[in-house]
Every structure is written in structure tokens, then in C-alpha cells.
Amino acid sequence: MHDGRDIFTKTKIMIAKILHKEIEKCLSALYSAEGQDIQFQKTTKDFKGDITLVVFPILRVSKKGPEQTAEQIGDYLKEKISEVADFNVVKGFLNLEIAKEFWYNQFVNTYITTDYGVIDAEESAPTYLVEYSSPNTNKPIHLGHIRNNLLGYSVAEIIKASGRHVKKVQVINDRGIHICKSMVAWEDFGHGETPETNGLKGDHFVGKYYIEFDKYYKKEIAGLVAEGMDQKEAEKQAPIFKKAQAMLLSWEAKEPVIIALWKKMNGWVYDGFDITYKRLGVDFDKNYYESDTYLLGKKVVEIGLEKGVFYRKEDGSVWIDLSTDGLDEKIILRSDGTSVYMTQDIGTAIQRHEDFSFSNMAYTVGNEQDYHFKVLFLILDKLGYDWAKNCYHLSYGMVDLPSGKMKSREGTVVDADELMEEMVSTAKNIAKDLGKLEGMTDEAANALYETVGMGALKYFMLKVDPKKRMLFDPAESIDFNGNTGSFIQYAYARIQSLVRKHNTEVLMPNEVEITTKEQEIIKHLTAFPAVIQEAATNYSPALVANYVYDLVKEFNTYYQHTPILNAESNDLINFRLGLSTKVGEVIKTAMRLLGAGVPDRM
């Protein structure tokens, strides 16, 4: 995955490309050395310069001290390349100062590029599958699912922007004992009520009966234990549980009445999910349903046995031995002939490859399944699928609450719909307090609250490295200060305000004297395409989030201290406004990659 050591050459930033070539020539001329490791990095802000060559790796061939080597290379570059205006040496670091004209020209190039940073996929580009969401249909989605959905969606958009084809998929766990529990409870206690008759959102409605089941189940267990039965036995013997098990058998036997009930209840859930997905702003190219895929595993077993990758035990169960890979033996097929989760996943993966002939596939699933995916990919590899090595588990950490762990039994679950509503209504309250929205229609204002509230939520969840466990503090996420989505949106809104005020086309001058701060911003803009590539190969929206945050911080400082519309010459006004608009554009693109919108005013 990491194919290079330095971001500049890897991602083809223009100046690094030029320098890389020249330094190769230079090393050849000075030390007659070829193919050396040329490492660039951003110049730390305490030193003068735009880009820094790390000379330590070159000492081997220069056979001189770090300072002396750096000086020699610096002299060479300054003389040979017009872009290198000056240089300084600090220990083993050669800080190169690039001419201002270069940066200005650089900016003009990015300025005229539409949809800057985004690469459209060519016909021949590889296809990536991104699986995310994949809910159970027995309860509404909660905070943990939100991280999953936002991550999956954003990663898919980022990969798309990096020039690959992307298909978003999910597998809906629409069958099994958990759904039967809701079904039993609804039959027994529901008295025929529906989401329509009681006004609940479909998924919440079905979730209610899942909880009802659990309550009643616990009561029955307690009763049996009081009569002297042992806890484990009571869990198995509770009548309502047996009823659910019986229902699962009926379902597998395709009994029409049960199938009809199952379809009805799942239908309610999907109606509810649709609303949640829509508000979250996520979508899918194809849904897989476990009720279709759970049988796929059988074929896999045959293939595996044929190839000798699996083996059958005396009782008829089928296994794979992964002990030579440092893992355990893993069951593939139960002795009663039914498949397990793993078997289905293998089957589904193969099915998907037939459907899309993807080159890469990412699974957005929590890190409690790290082991599962390790095994899955290994098995696919052993079965001889060459795409197995391009499968990636986009493993993300749990979302913690300040109060501790989210536990459905203790009622500490943060419901997705409630949370979104809370974010949006808080955005509304803040906007009203600030009173900046006069003259806006109710419709526009509501759309704005949605953009701001959801933007805050999305940015908050995505700015953290996916791999890491994160803490979600509802209060802090709604406080729109600091490193937040609203901070970024606000910068965007102010830029749009400038554009409205100026109200004529920006004509980029041929040349203009740029300030140090402007040069910094241009440099930052220049890195954007590289950041998208980096985020795509690392499956990390956090890189995009951090990038845009840094850009906004720089721009805000600039905005605060530099007149734009009141600049002293027309050329300057045009340039500065052009620079601002481009920053605005990049903000918009970056936020779009995070699934978040930006408002023209707020």
C-alpha cells in the first residue's frame, strides 16, 4: 500500500518532480551515483524555504558530512534551476526557497482547472467495491452505524475522486433468529398495529418489538430459574424463545404465512432505513440480501473440498486448517449441513466478483471482526482467487461515549435519527441566536440548518483516523467552535459573500506580487490532488478532513489581515478574489468527499 517514502514524489507535486530530476542529475555529476533515495519533505515553518531535501540518505555516496553535502547540492541547484531562488542548510536538511513567480504560475494553473483535485475515471480504470452499512433488520441504526455509514460513503467518494470506478454495496442481514424475535413479539403483543396506526418510523416500530421480546424472554427465564432451573437451560427452554426458533424453521421451510409476515415487517424496516439513509446522505449501487446469499456458501464448500483446501470430519462438518498460518482451525459447514457466517461471506465475495469483476474490495466493518476478515481473505487466497490480496478490511474503532460504553440493554444507545435531529435543531438555535438569516425563506433556512447540523456531525466523525477508537461527546460535537465542520463552512460562506459583493468576473492578471501568506496558501492548494490520492490509498477520510481544516485556518488568518475587495490595485483585487474563490472551491470539494455540504451564507 505504501509505495513510496515521500509524499511529494509519490504524488507528483510539480516542484518535487522538477527537483527530483535535477537532483538525480546533480548526484550523478557530483558523486557519479545513480538511483539514490531522494527524500523531500515540507519545510518546517520555523525555517525559511518551501521544500526540503533530506540529505542523510545521500551521505553514503557523497562521503562527506551532512552540511557539506547539502551545501554542494544547494549550490548546484541554485545555479542550474531557475525555480530555486535560494537555499539554506540546517544540519542534514537542505531547505530550498522556490521563486515567487513559480508559485504564482502554479496558482494560475490550478485556478483554471475545473473540479481541481478530482480525476474522472477512465474507461480502463479499475473498479473498487466498497461495502458499508450492512445493517440487521431488527432494530434502528445507532451511533456506531453512523460512523460506519459515513466512513464507507466518504471512502467510496474519495476513491471515485482519485480516478477509479466505485460501486457501493451492502449486505442486509434480513433473516435469522433476530428477525424472528421481532416477528414473534409482534404477533403476540402487537394486536395488529402498524407503523401507520401508531405513527412510529418503521425501523423503530420493529425495534420496539425486538425489545418487547427481550423483556418477556427475560421474565420467562427468571420464572424458570425461580422454579429451580439452571440459567443456561432456562435460556433454552423459555417458551417464547422456542417459539422464535420454531418460526425460523418455518421460515426456512418457506411457509407462506411466515414469509408474508417476514416480508411485511422487513418492509417497515426498509421504509425507516430509507429515511435515515436519505438524511445521512448515503446511497448504494447494489444491495445484497442475506436471505439470498446464505445459500451461496454451499457451492463454496464443494469447491474447497475439491481443491483439497477444506476437509470433512467424521460427523460431516467441514473445516479448514489454518494452523500453518498461525491461526486456528475454522469451521466452514456445520455437521447438520447448514452454513456459517464465514461460508456466506466467501460465497458473497465470489458472487460480487462475478457481478462486478472488481479489482479491489473494501469491507467497512468494526474492528471486533478483525480476525474474521483475516481468515476470510486468507481462505479466498487459498481457494485461488487472485483478487483476494486486494481485499481490505476497513476496520474502524468503536465509538465511545463520555458515559462509557454504548449498551442497548442499559438504554445508553444513541439513536441515529435522534442524534441527527438534535444536531440540526442545535444548528437552528445557534443560527437564530446569531440572527444572520433575515430575509431567508423558511425553506432555505431549514435546508441551511440541515447542512450545518449534519456537516458538524459528519466532520466530527470523519476527522478521526478510522482505525482509532473515538470518543463521541454529544455536547462537544454540537459546540460549533474549534476544529469543526461549521468552522469550515463559515469560511466558505464568507468567501461566497465576497464573490456576491464583487459581482463581476475575475480576470487573473499576468503577474502580481504575492505575499508570503499567499504563497503559503498556494502551496497548500497545490497539495490537494495529492491528498486525495493519499486518502484513497489509505482509505482515510481523516486526511481530507485535516487537510481542509489546515487550509481554512490559513485562509482565515489571511482574510483577517489582508484586504481583498479593498486591495490597492485592480490586479490585486482580481488575484486575491481569485485565490479566495479557489480556496472556496477546494473547501467545497473536500467537504463533498466527506459527504458534507457547504452553505452560501450562514
Add this chain to the structure above:
RNA sequence: GGACUCGUAGCAUAAUUGGAUAGUGCACUAGAUUACGGAUCUGGAGGUUGGGGGUUCGAAUCCCUUCGAGUUCACCA
């Protein structure tokens, strides 16, 4: 017990995948508006990167060890 992940300031998080004096936000503190939008900006204070050892020009990052947290090891999904 085995396997895996993580530990950075009071809290939340970065660090170009081994590079310079470890950045940023919140909270705390002192300031800035006759200005293109103050949901902003400029300062200050706050660190033995859990502890100890090692590898090397150079370690938050790699190795060993120890402490702490979490996940996982079902003919569950």
C-alpha cells in the same frame, strides 16, 4: 491463557509512514471590531509521546520487556 489493536498536555486529537524544537482544537488566560461576515483573528501557559531497555546519524513511529485499556478466540451473526 493464546492472538490482535491501542496508550501523545486536564480533555479531544495531528505528526509527510524512521526526520529538524512533537503540531492543532476545547477548556484556562491576555488582547484585537470607525474592516470584505467576530460562528473570526493575535499572544500566553500547559509534554520525560504509559514505564524501562535496544536498533541508528535520527524513534511517538521499528525490536524486546513491563504496566494499563479494549477486541477476539462458539457447529453465534
